[in-house]
Amino acid sequence: MIKTLFLGGGAMASALIGGILRDPNQNNALFVVDPDSSRCAALTNAFPGIRCFPKVSSELMANVDLLIFAVKPQQMYVVTQQVQPYITQIPVALSIAAGVRTDTITRWLHGFPRLVRAMPNTPSLVGAGISAVYATADVDDTARQMVNNLLAHVGDIIWLDKEAKIDAMTAISGSGPAYVFYFLESLQDAAVTLGMSAEQARFIALSLVNGSLKLAQFDNRAFTQLRADITSKGGTTEHALNVFDAAGVKKVIGEAITAALARAVELGNVMDASHPPRHE
Ligand SMILES: NC(=O)c1ccc[n+]([C@@H]2O[C@H](COP(=O)([O-])OP(=O)(O)OC[C@H]3O[C@@H](n4cnc5c(N)ncnc54)[C@H](OP(=O)(O)O)[C@@H]3O)[C@@H](O)[C@H]2O)c1
Secondary structure, three states, X not given: OEEEEEEOXXXXXXXXXXXXXXXXOOOEEEEEEOOOHHHHHHHHHHOXXXXXXXXXXXXXXXXXXXXXXXXXXXXXXXXXXXXXXXXXXXXXXXXXXXXOOHHHXXXXXXXXXXXXXXXXXXXXXXXXXXXXXXXXXXXXXXXHHHHHHHHHHHEEEEEXXXXXXXXXXXXXXXXXXXXXXXXXXXXXXXXXHOOOOHHXXXXXXXXHHHHHHHHHHHOOOOHHHHHHHOOOOOXXXXXXXXXXXXXXXXXXXXXXXXXXXXXXXXXXXXXXXXXXXXXX
């Protein structure tokens, strides 16, 4: 059994635990630390078999195979200080805290080097996420596999060779669900303007995006080609796409993602500067 300890039992930890427990072949013994007793009670109710504790102890940290930081970024410093006295024997620690870099966590953990950082996204909450993952050089293949198996329970995984790419993925797939929802909103609004009820417009937007997605997954050709297939010369689609092009929609999407990337880098710097090193 893999002893897996979650620090923080919130939305993301619940999604991961739910995903793990849906797998009949899973071999994790699951432990959680969360100071909120109602959260602990809710977790152990929802997932019989897991154990939840209000704080870290040496007994709990003993023989942990995989430690997971699943707290808010601004709670990371406090949590690292709580586990630091017991961490040296842990094979690998995974952080899903947005924007907190591995060098920052290593510094807060007084030099602990075996870190994996992951950026999941909200569809992970329904098992359909994408996680961007980066491991420091000290993480061995067994530990990588352990992390991979865990995150695979809530969706797809992209391993990255450079940590800076986590910031890029934060801008693309981390924030990405909001871009898709923005498009859904726009479709819904347009359908209402054209006379559909709000309920019909919501149904139409979801069905349209869902169907197009399925077609793109089924048909391996480039997205451009799929688009060309329904864009006949002088037809309705061409008229609509001409308006997109004239407004520079593609360029604006690129600029929006670049702005998100700049903010991700900035937030990483803010987190790094938020607490001074205790040991140089
Ligand atoms: N939700 C997502 O889809 C998503 C996507 C990508 C990345 N993430 C990252 O995942 C992390 C967790 O997000 P979340 O949405 O699961 O947050 P959350 O629901 O707020 O869960 C965090 C939990 O940790 C608890 N906690 C606070 N201090 C603690 C301590 N010292 N030891 C142990 N537990 C402590 C919190 O309790 P209190 O509420 O009492 O403080 C809360 O129950 C964040 O860093 C976020 O950036 C989340």
